[in-house]
Amino acid sequence: MTVAARILPTGIPPLRREALEAPDSGIVEVFEHGFGRPGLIPLWAGEGDLPTPGFITDTAARSLAAGETFYTLQRGIPELRTAISAYMSRLYGKPLPPERFFVTIGGMHAIQIAMRIASGPEDEVIVPTPAWPNFLGALTVSGARAVLLPMQLEKGRWHLDLDRLAAAITPRTRVIVVNSPSNPTGWTATGAELHAVLELARRHDLWIVADEIYGRFVYGGDARAPSFHDFAGGEERVLYAQTFSKNWAMTGWRVGWLEAPAALGGMIENLVQYSTSGVATFVQRAAVTALEQGETFIARQIEIAKRGREIVLESARRTNRIELAPPEGAFYAFFRVLGVADVRKAALALVEEANVGVAPGTAFGPGGEGYFRLCYARKSEDVAEAMGRIEHWLAARS
Amino acid sequence: MTVAARILPTGIPPLRREALEAPDSGIVEVFEHGFGRPGLIPLWAGEGDLPTPGFITDTAARSLAAGETFYTLQRGIPELRTAISAYMSRLYGKPLPPERFFVTIGGMHAIQIAMRIASGPEDEVIVPTPAWPNFLGALTVSGARAVLLPMQLEKGRWHLDLDRLAAAITPRTRVIVVNSPSNPTGWTATGAELHAVLELARRHDLWIVADEIYGRFVYGGDARAPSFHDFAGGEERVLYAQTFSKNWAMTGWRVGWLEAPAALGGMIENLVQYSTSGVATFVQRAAVTALEQGETFIARQIEIAKRGREIVLESARRTNRIELAPPEGAFYAFFRVLGVADVRKAALALVEEANVGVAPGTAFGPGGEGYFRLCYARKSEDVAEAMGRIEHWLAARS
Numbered sequence: 001m002t003v004a005a006r007i008l009p010t011g012i013p014p015l016r017r018e019a020l021e022a023p024d025s026g027i028v029e030v031f032e033h034g035f036g037r038p039g040l041i042p043l044w045a046g047e048g049d050l051p052t053p054g055f056i057t058d059t060a061a062r063s064l065a066a067g068e069t070f071y072t073l074q075r076g077i078p079e080l081r082t083a084i085s086a087y088m089s090r091l092y093g094k095p096l097p098p099e100r101f102f103v104t105i106g107g108m109h110a111i112q113i114a115m116r117i118a119s120g121p122e123d124e125v126i127v128p129t130p131a132w133p134n135f136l137g138a139l140t141v142s143g144a145r146a147v148l149l150p151m152q153l154e155k156g157r158w159h160l161d162l163d164r165l166a167a168a169i170t171p172r173t174r175v176i177v178v179n180s181p182s183n184p185t186g187w188t189a190t191g192a193e194l195h196a197v198l199e200l201a202r203r204h205d206l207w208i209v210a211d212e213i214y215g216r217f218v219y220g221g222d223a224r225a226p227s228f229h230d231f232a233g234g235e236e237r238v239l240y241a242q243t244f245s246k247n248w249a250m251t252g253w254r255v256g257w258l259e260a261p262a263a264l265g266g267m268i269e270n271l272v273q274y275s276t277s278g279v280a281t282f283v284q285r286a287a288v289t290a291l292e293q294g295e296t297f298i299a300r301q302i303e304i305a306k307r308g309r310e311i312v313l314e315s316a317r318r319t320n321r322i323e324l325a326p327p328e329g330a331f332y333a334f335f336r337v338l339g340v341a342d343v344r345k346a347a348l349a350l351v352e353e354a355n356v357g358v359a360p361g362t363a364f365g366p367g368g369e370g371y372f373r374l375c376y377a378r379k380s381e382d383v384a385e386a387m388g389r390i391e392h393w394l395a396a397r398s
Numbered sequence: 399m400t401v402a403a404r405i406l407p408t409g410i411p412p413l414r415r416e417a418l419e420a421p422d423s424g425i426v427e428v429f430e431h432g433f434g435r436p437g438l439i440p441l442w443a444g445e446g447d448l449p450t451p452g453f454i455t456d457t458a459a460r461s462l463a464a465g466e467t468f469y470t471l472q473r474g475i476p477e478l479r480t481a482i483s484a485y486m487s488r489l490y491g492k493p494l495p496p497e498r499f500f501v502t503i504g505g506m507h508a509i510q511i512a513m514r515i516a517s518g519p520e521d522e523v524i525v526p527t528p529a530w531p532n533f534l535g536a537l538t539v540s541g542a543r544a545v546l547l548p549m550q551l552e553k554g555r556w557h558l559d560l561d562r563l564a565a566a567i568t569p570r571t572r573v574i575v576v577n578s579p580s581n582p583t584g585w586t587a588t589g590a591e592l593h594a595v596l597e598l599a600r601r602h603d604l605w606i607v608a609d610e611i612y613g614r615f616v617y618g619g620d621a622r623a624p625s626f627h628d629f630a631g632g633e634e635r636v637l638y639a640q641t642f643s644k645n646w647a648m649t650g651w652r653v654g655w656l657e658a659p660a661a662l663g664g665m666i667e668n669l670v671q672y673s674t675s676g677v678a679t680f681v682q683r684a685a686v687t688a689l690e691q692g693e694t695f696i697a698r699q700i701e702i703a704k705r706g707r708e709i710v711l712e713s714a715r716r717t718n719r720i721e722l723a724p725p726e727g728a729f730y731a732f733f734r735v736l737g738v739a740d741v742r743k744a745a746l747a748l749v750e751e752a753n754v755g756v757a758p759g760t761a762f763g764p765g766g767e768g769y770f771r772l773c774y775a776r777k778s779e780d781v782a783e784a785m786g787r788i789e790h791w792l793a794a795r796s
Contacts, residue, residue: 008661011634013572013603015665019515022668028472051465061459067449069650074426105503105652105674112673116539117417121519137672141514143541174411205411236409252467253678254503263406267413270420274535275510276503276674280651280681 018143025133026344026363034351041386043374044347044357046183046332047251048304049382052286053297056248059289063282072281074272075265076103076257080284083291084257091215092229099262100234102269103255103284105276107213107243110258111138113271114239117264118175118207119144125175125209126168128160130334130364130371132183132211144174150367151187156325158187162196169204176201179211181218181225184334184364184373186327188218191226198231198238208238213246213256214330216298217305217377225329235261246331246377247298248290255283301377305331308376308383315387321394331377334361336370337394343372354393356386416541423531424742424761432749439784441772442745442755444581444730445649446702447780450684451695454646457687461680470679472670473663474501474655478682481689482655489613490627497660498632500667501653501682503674505611505641508656509536511669512637515662516573516605517542523573523607524566526558528732528762528769530581530609537573545571548765549585554723556585560594567602574599577609579616579623582732582762582771584725586616589624596629596636606636611644612728614696615703615775623727633659644729644775645696646688653681699775703729706774706781713785719792729775732759734768735792741770752791754784 008015027044034040075081081098088096104110111134119125121143127135128149136146149168152159165176178197180189189197201208208228215225228238243256260268272278309326312333316322324335340346343360350356361371376383406413425442432438449455473479479496486494502508509532517523519541525533526547534544547566550557563574576595578587587595599606606626613623626636641654658666670676707724710731714720722733738744741758748754759769774781 009633009659011600011631012659012661013516013599013605013635015515015662016518016521018518019665019669022665022672024664024668025671028671045469047469052462052467054463057462057467061462064450064455064459065452069450069455069648071443071445071649108671108675109673117413118411120414120416120541123414134672134675137668141669141672143518201411202409207411233409235407237411250467251469252676252680254674254676261407261410263410264413266422267417267420270422270535271417271539273423273426273506274420274532274539275507276652277506277532278650278652282650283678 018141022137022141023133025137027133027359030347030351030357030359033348034357037351037355040351040355040357041382042357043376043378043386044359046375047245048249048301048377049379050249052249052253055293056250056286056290060282060286063285068281068285072278072284074269074278076101076279077281077284080288083288087291088259091224092227094229096234097262099265100259102258102260102272103279104258104272105279106245106254107211107241107256108134109276110241110256111135111209111211112275113258113268114209114241115139115142115144116271117239117267118209122172123174124170124172125177126165126173127177129366130184130361130368131177132179133363133365135177136365147173148366151185153325158182158185158325160187160189160193162193162200165197166200169200173204173206175207175209177209177211181214181329183214183330184332184361184368186325186330186332186334188225188329191230194226194228195231198228201237206237210238210240212240213243216247217302217331218329219306219309220328235263244287244290247301248294249301250290253283253286255279255287304379305377307380308378311380311383311387312374312376315391319391319394332373332375334371334373337372341370343370347372350390350393354389356389416539420535420539421531423535425531425757428745428749428755428757431746432755435749435753438749438753438755439780439787440755441774441776441784442757444773445643446647446699446775447777448647450647450651453691454648454684454688458680458684461683466679466683470676470682472667472676474499474677475679475682478686481686485689486657489622490625492627494632495660497663498657500656500658500670501677502656502670503677504643504652505609505639505654506532507674508639508654509533509607509609510673511656511666512607512639513537513540513542514669515637515665516607520570521572522568522570523575524563524571525575527764528582528759528766529575530577531761531763533575534763542572546764549583551723556580556583556723558585558587558591560591563595564598567598571602571604573605573607575607575609579612579727581612581728582730582759582766584723584728584730584732586623586727589628592624592626593629596626599635604635608636608638610638611641614645615700615729616727617704617707618726633661642685642688645699646692647699648688651681651684653677653685702777703775705778706776709778709781709785710772710774713789717789717792730771730773732769732771735770739768741768745770748788748791752787754787
């Protein structure tokens with residue numbers, strides 16, 4: 001359906017509903033409000049403060065110097081697909097062959113392709129919220145309808161109600177989105193929860209779009225979060241979006257992968273061809289290096305996040321006004337502040353008055369009202385300084 | 399509409415029609431048949447034999463070394479949007495402000511976004527053919543219906559019949575795709591033709607998706623091809639897809655831009671956010687250098703294409719079996735061979751028996767039957783050697 005956009009100049013023909021309705025990101029509004037402010041501590045985005053390590057950037061520079069600047073393979077170069085396969089097989093303790101992996105322009109592009117495969121106009125996609133706003137964005141653009149399912153904060157833990165999830169399924173449902181560990185809440189599904197969701201998807205013949213990109217950022221002592229890999233067969237209904245952004249500090253590179261049944265390979269190749277036509281070979285070479293030599297760096301990243309998390313939790317205990325479920329995974333604090341109701345306004349004020357950038361919880365859909373999200377994957381001094389500024393700001397307003 | 403894919407494993411839920419129907423590229427089939435063959439001269443793809451020049455790659459390497467590896471702005475960094483604006487304003491002799499330019503993952507991504515803005519399910523998009531297969535691919539994925547309008551080869555020139563174009567417009571038509579200079583035919587619209595198409599679009603309130611990426615590769619003595627910029631106002635119905643691939647030998651970098659009415663900026667920013675989330679800053683820095691320092695290199699690229707074109711035309715004259723309209727622009731020869739009807743089979747045989755890679759005309763839609771496409775933007779020796787091999791192969795089969 002095209003829609004006449006009456007506010008636009010007269011030379012603009014009708015615009016498609018799916019494009020018009022793509023929501024503005026509520027994170028971007030605050031980001032743009034504070035972008036470039038001297039001394040601001042930016043905890044609004046999902047990235048740390050470390051640039052990509054030199055051993056990764058050097059590989060890209062060498063590939064460029066060697067003239068690897070021509071068109072490349074749409075599924076990814078074999079070296080990278082093999083390296084991803086080795087990494088994932090090791091992490092999940094089972095053979096995951098290279099044929100399952102498709103290199104994409106970041107996790108976002110993997111989600112776009114997954115949504116195109118599984119859903120579109122007339123279809124419904126269930127998204128537990130609070131959720132990363134880009135899920136809703138991508139499925140709006142695909143033409144599908146989002147069915148938002150607010151999670152509950154119970155006894156200090158976010159909780160996915162499986163009965164309510166089952167009740168949300170209609171004949172039009174095509175996909176359940178599961179993001180565990182969760183951005184923004186830190187909720188990390190147990191194995192039993194994932195297994196139950198998978199059984200539900202099997203019973204109703206649904207796709208699962210699984211975002212497990214924070215799977216190594218967990219705080220309960222395990223090496224990784226539970227995963228659909230622990231329960232699902234290779235040639236079935238799970239589409240996994242993955243990224244190099246978080247583990248290897250490569251947010252700005254725009255490289256990730258889609259993991260899918262190998263039987264969909266031809267279709268996925270075409271969807272890459274007609275959207276981005278592949279990922280630069282020199283970027284893919286750097287990604288191979290990240291996978292093969294990045295473990296020490298990842299351990300350091302996780303350690304930084306652990307310390308940041310502790311600092312936020314201490315601040316919450318100290319002030320007695322900041323409330324949150326201790327995040328089980330990912331690297332965000334999703335918190336309420338007693339006495340602060342309008343979080344969008346407060347996030348803008350925190351930029352101006354405290355020089356700290358946090359994201360308003362309203363950006364993350366139903367269940368996020370009254371919350372803020374901050375990213376603590378930064379050096380301890382900065383996280384401590386930011387929490388101090390927030391505490392000071394709160395004290396001045398109590 | 400989702401479709402049960404009966405040939406797939408039982409754990410695969412229904413797949414969306416738009417994804418299933420995305421066509422395989424007929425170029426890729428031949429490419430994969432011959433990929434990696436020793437000594438093969440690859441004229442099947444739209445790229446030259448020169449890697450990206452060092453002054454461009456060096457900029458990317460410097461940006462990487464400086465740690466520019468973080469999330470970036472969705473519309474592109476201001477420096478690049480300003481540099482594109484300066485370049486385009488100079489080329490088209492009119493002010494085109496930075497607000498019109500949106501950095502994308504190559505021209506393909508710009509086309510995907512343009513299609514999402516302007517068309518979708520229930521809509522029709524008119525594509526004159528023979529055409530680059532990715533137009534059809536992108537609009538199939540968007541859910542729109544392609545209305546293919548075969549062009550005519552008349553008196554040694556490809557010809558767009560404006561009466562037939564007007565007759566193809568229905569109440570469902572939303573977009574006319576115009577690719578001039580054309581890949582694959584080399585057809586280059588006159589100013590009068592472009593003006594007539596624009597008037598038609600104005601009359602029926604349609605979008606034009608304009609691919610003018612070969613605009614500087616013209617062979618009639620002008621500095622550039624006629625453009626919709628010569629006739630259309632800034633805030634009206636033309637969406638231009640552009641790329642760094644051809645002028646600056648950056649096919650593998652995946653960077654280009656969408657030029658659109660500035661009033662659509664917020665929408666385009668969201669469509670970038672929910673598909674690729676921007677282009678790497680270090681790639682954008684390299685693109686700035688390309689625009690600011692690339693003119694000598696472009697002149698050389700055009701010179702190479704001119705020589706390649708002459709070699710192909712001489713070969714056609716010599717053999718008396720190769721027929722083509724001398725290409726007015728772009729850098730492809732789209733030719734017929736007397737006595738060769740099954741071009742797909744012949745293209746595969748040319749790989750095996752002559753060690754030359756060309757694309758079968760069938761890949762380019764109605765009007766392409768019986769034709770081959772080859773790219774002559776390579777060094778003269780290789781083009782001459784390839785034509786010699788083709789002539790020899792033909793002679794052995796006559």
